[in-house]
Amino acid sequence: MSSHLAPHLLVKKYGGTSVGSIERIEALADRLVRETQNGPPPIIVVSAMSGETNRLIALAEKIDPDYRGPAYDMLIASGEQVAISLLSMALKKRNINAQPMLGHQVGIRTDSTFAKARIQTIDVEPLIKLIANGIIPVVAGFQGVDADDNITTLGRGGSDTTAVALAAALKAHLKPQGGDCDCEIFTDVPAVFTADPRLVQKARELKTISSEEMMEMAALGSKVLHIRCVEIGAKHDVKIHLRSTFEERTGTWIVPGTAEQGPHNMQLNIEEPVVSAVTHDANTAVFTLFPVPAGPQFLASLFQNLAAKGVVVDIITSSETAEGTRLSFSVTKEDIPLSKQVLKTALTANIKTELAEGRAKISVVGVGMRNHPGVAARFFSVLATQNVSVQLVTTSEIKISAVIDGNDLERAAKALHTEFELDA
Amino acid sequence: MSSHLAPHLLVKKYGGTSVGSIERIEALADRLVRETQNGPPPIIVVSAMSGETNRLIALAEKIDPDYRGPAYDMLIASGEQVAISLLSMALKKRNINAQPMLGHQVGIRTDSTFAKARIQTIDVEPLIKLIANGIIPVVAGFQGVDADDNITTLGRGGSDTTAVALAAALKAHLKPQGGDCDCEIFTDVPAVFTADPRLVQKARELKTISSEEMMEMAALGSKVLHIRCVEIGAKHDVKIHLRSTFEERTGTWIVPGTAEQGPHNMQLNIEEPVVSAVTHDANTAVFTLFPVPAGPQFLASLFQNLAAKGVVVDIITSSETAEGTRLSFSVTKEDIPLSKQVLKTALTANIKTELAEGRAKISVVGVGMRNHPGVAARFFSVLATQNVSVQLVTTSEIKISAVIDGNDLERAAKALHTEFELDA
Numbered sequence: 028m029s030s031h032l033a034p035h036l037l038v039k040k041y042g043g044t045s046v047g048s049i050e051r052i053e054a055l056a057d058r059l060v061r062e063t064q065n066g067p068p069p070i071i072v073v074s075a076m077s078g079e080t081n082r083l084i085a086l087a088e089k090i091d092p093d094y095r096g097p098a099y100d101m102l103i104a105s106g107e108q109v110a111i112s113l114l115s116m117a118l119k120k121r122n123i124n125a126q127p128m129l130g131h132q133v134g135i136r137t138d139s140t141f142a143k144a145r146i147q148t149i150d151v152e153p154l155i156k157l158i159a160n161g162i163i164p165v166v167a168g169f170q171g172v173d174a175d176d177n178i179t180t181l182g183r184g185g186s187d188t189t190a191v192a193l194a195a196a197l198k199a200h201l202k203p204q205g206g207d208c209d210c211e212i213f214t215d216v217p218a219v220f221t222a223d224p225r226l227v228q229k230a231r232e233l234k235t236i237s238s239e240e241m242m243e244m245a246a247l248g249s250k251v252l253h254i255r256c257v258e259i260g261a262k263h264d265v266k267i268h269l270r271s272t273f274e275e276r277t278g279t280w281i282v283p284g285t286a287e288q289g290p291h292n293m294q295l296n297i298e299e300p301v302v303s304a305v306t307h308d309a310n311t312a313v314f315t316l317f318p319v320p321a322g323p324q325f326l327a328s329l330f331q332n333l334a335a336k337g338v339v340v341d342i343i344t345s346s347e348t349a350e351g352t353r354l355s356f357s358v359t360k361e362d363i364p365l366s367k368q369v370l371k372t373a374l375t376a377n378i379k380t381e382l383a384e385g386r387a388k389i390s391v392v393g394v395g396m397r398n399h400p401g402v403a404a405r406f407f408s409v410l411a412t413q414n415v416s417v418q419l420v421t422t423s424e425i426k427i428s429a430v431i432d433g434n435d436l437e438r439a440a441k442a443l444h445t446e447f448e449l450d451a
Numbered sequence: 452m453s454s455h456l457a458p459h460l461l462v463k464k465y466g467g468t469s470v471g472s473i474e475r476i477e478a479l480a481d482r483l484v485r486e487t488q489n490g491p492p493p494i495i496v497v498s499a500m501s502g503e504t505n506r507l508i509a510l511a512e513k514i515d516p517d518y519r520g521p522a523y524d525m526l527i528a529s530g531e532q533v534a535i536s537l538l539s540m541a542l543k544k545r546n547i548n549a550q551p552m553l554g555h556q557v558g559i560r561t562d563s564t565f566a567k568a569r570i571q572t573i574d575v576e577p578l579i580k581l582i583a584n585g586i587i588p589v590v591a592g593f594q595g596v597d598a599d600d601n602i603t604t605l606g607r608g609g610s611d612t613t614a615v616a617l618a619a620a621l622k623a624h625l626k627p628q629g630g631d632c633d634c635e636i637f638t639d640v641p642a643v644f645t646a647d648p649r650l651v652q653k654a655r656e657l658k659t660i661s662s663e664e665m666m667e668m669a670a671l672g673s674k675v676l677h678i679r680c681v682e683i684g685a686k687h688d689v690k691i692h693l694r695s696t697f698e699e700r701t702g703t704w705i706v707p708g709t710a711e712q713g714p715h716n717m718q719l720n721i722e723e724p725v726v727s728a729v730t731h732d733a734n735t736a737v738f739t740l741f742p743v744p745a746g747p748q749f750l751a752s753l754f755q756n757l758a759a760k761g762v763v764v765d766i767i768t769s770s771e772t773a774e775g776t777r778l779s780f781s782v783t784k785e786d787i788p789l790s791k792q793v794l795k796t797a798l799t800a801n802i803k804t805e806l807a808e809g810r811a812k813i814s815v816v817g818v819g820m821r822n823h824p825g826v827a828a829r830f831f832s833v834l835a836t837q838n839v840s841v842q843l844v845t846t847s848e849i850k851i852s853a854v855i856d857g858n859d860l861e862r863a864a865k866a867l868h869t870e871f872e873l874d875a
Contacts, residue, residue, distance in 0.1 A: 116514045129602075
């Protein structure tokens with residue numbers, strides 16, 4: 028890409044393990060020296076040293092587990108501040124002119140939702156100025172600044188969000204000159220797989236995946252990338268290259284829209300597969316309430332109460348029986364105590380509550396499903412052959428999900444992976 | 452002071468031990484609740500949790516022990532960021548509306564001498580605005596921001612400097628309305644003593660001391676307050692109250708000018724004592740060079756070389772002998788390796804170097820010396836009676852210092868303390 032005359036930049040994001048110790052930071056600096064010799068000018072984004080954010084959160088929770096506000100965000104933002112300072116020093120030692128930049132110095136403006144702020148605008152001028160002077164910006168991920176100059180933090184996956192948002196802003200800035208900006212995200216896994224390789228040994232690496240599929244996978248339990256950063260990439264047409272922190276080889280390109288629009292040097296999927304990946308979430312629980320009042324009123328107020336407490340309800344089904352309406356919904360394991368609390372106060376005495384723990388959600392995802400009918404039939408027939416009973420189901424244009432018993436998860440995942448021709 | 456109609460504010464500075472753990476932070480918050488009920492509106496300044504700055508410096512030095520620049524200051528400034536966040540949270544838990552403020556948020560502008568920046572201006576508007584809204588600012592000590600928006604740090608004693616500089620700026624702002632702002636500095640010691648109580652058991656606490664004397668004491672080895680903050684207090688007419696972190700009682704007022712100008716509620720020294728305190732510095736070493744070229748050229752270049760390496764030379768004497776010029780100078784123990792390095796390259800082979808380690812500097816300080824001749828005679832006569840030999844001597848209008856053998860220090864300190872009527 029460096030052969031282009033038009034300005035091409037590259038945002039490179041490294042997670043906490045990449046800067047987890049001084050030795051790791053030195054190794055990362057060595058790698059950056061090698062990579063920046065041939066590549067486009069980089070903008071580096073880093074997370075806090077691994078364990079540091081948790082250490083800071085533990086300090087805060089010792090004082091007040093419920094407090095969220097400016098002081099909390101200022102506290103946990105210090106982790107990234109330490110990491111960018113140390114990496115900049117390691118680069119300077121290697122005669123690379125690097126400058127650490129905090130959220131407010133980059134001009135990453137957010138709203139004031141502390142602990143999970145959303146980026147509103149980015150002023151790329153400070154970055155462009157540094158790059159024009161041959162200086163590599165080392166940007167603190169996960170943080171921004173609100174209209175009152177308070178430090179804010181972006182919540183889970185925040186550093187990935189910072190990286191993709193920076194790439195989006197830089198791309199918009201460079202586009203009129205014919206330039207571009209991609210985003211590399213270095214993680215503990217070398218690529219996006221057709222299934223979790225720990226569960227399905229025959230899982231393959233994907234060379235490319237559409238951001239639409241990636242968003243579904245993230246929503247369905249894939250931990251590889253947070254849905255927010257994929258969303259921003261999709262919305263602003265930023266190509267994301269997910270790569271290994273530990274190996275210097277290509278990983279998976281997450282490309283806006285469908286796979287055919289993918290970038291240079293990318294293996295195109297001439298014959299688009301029906302299903303791109305099998306995804307799962309092992310931490311699912313199902314509440315079943317019976318009998319509940321018929322009609323939307325009861326449901327609306329129940330789910331409002333759950334949302335107010337921060338419980339994310341995933342799949343909801345309700346069925347009418349002769350004895351009354353039966354309502355089931357799934358939540359993640361972590362939300363069980365909160366859900367119980369809400370149900371205790373929201374339900375009248377005559378409604379019985381059952382909790383099924385140890386459940387798992389298994390899904391198949393693929394933009395190809397749009398053009399290939401009969402995927403649902405194949406999906407359920409595989410589960411039937413494997414003797415896996417299905418408790419809840421939900422489908423969209425490009426995915427099918429089922430909540431099943433956790434003990435059946437591995438068997439179901441392997442069988443679906445084979446059925447949809449994903450095996451290596 | 453709260454009975455005044457004119458606006459009176461109070462800057463309160465707490466060191467690392469006051470915020471050394473979550474328990475200490477909670478205890479400090481309790482104390483602040485009590486103190487702010489009756490006192491003037493406070494502006495709180497805190498240092499990093501004890502040990503934290505050293506931990507961060509150790510990380511930096513593992514990468515590059517020699518680097519000083521923006522990344523270094525950004526790194527070590529994170530310590531105060533953590534402390535103000537946690538203290539603000541602890542205050543909020545007690546229904547006190549507190550807001551953590553970083554150097555750039557307060558508007559503490561410094562020069563760009565990283566690791567030991569000097570404060571140039573402070574914009575008090577952000578603080579005044581908070582206070583007017585009933586919010587207590589919790590300000591990060593030790594840090595500021597330069598003209599390019601880089602985070603800077605103020606070097607040793609930096610948080611004390613922040614506190615006194617804030618008080619100075621607030622005082623200047625309030626003066627036209629007849630208001631005022633003092634500065635309380637809470638430390639591990641309860642007051643300024645007439646001598647170090649660990650050395651001289653009969654040492655007494657001073658109710659008041661002039662900033663002029665305090666500056667001499669700091670320069671002469673007293674660790675109680677850094678000379679920079681006393682200087683700022685003297686220059687901007689800020690009264691500093693040095694108090695104990697651990698006990699809730701008054702300590703020592705350090706008042707600009709001479710003691711008679713002291714503030715309200717202060718015991719005045721009707722009969723000013725000749726000597727206010729005996730001060731010492733146990734970490735002194737003396738280099739003696741012989742023979743050195745006569746004339747100022749050699750001295751100028753030698754001391755320039757030492758200064759360039761950051762060696763602080765304290766007392767210098769040179770004496771002409773029949774065999775040539777003999778030059779002696781004292782440095783602190785820590786600067787011995789650097790000094791040796793400089794001497795090795797700066798000296799020609801014929802100049803012999805002697806190093807006397809384990810030396811101590813003993814001093815008497817007092818603005819009363821101006822009006823009482825004969826102090827020097829009493830000083831040397833005490834040392835003679837105690838059989839203490841004097842290696843180097845320096846005097847000013849308000850102090851006499853002598854470098855002696857470290858083994859003689861305690862005996863000399865006790866005898867001088869008695870001679871100048873300081874014993875309890």
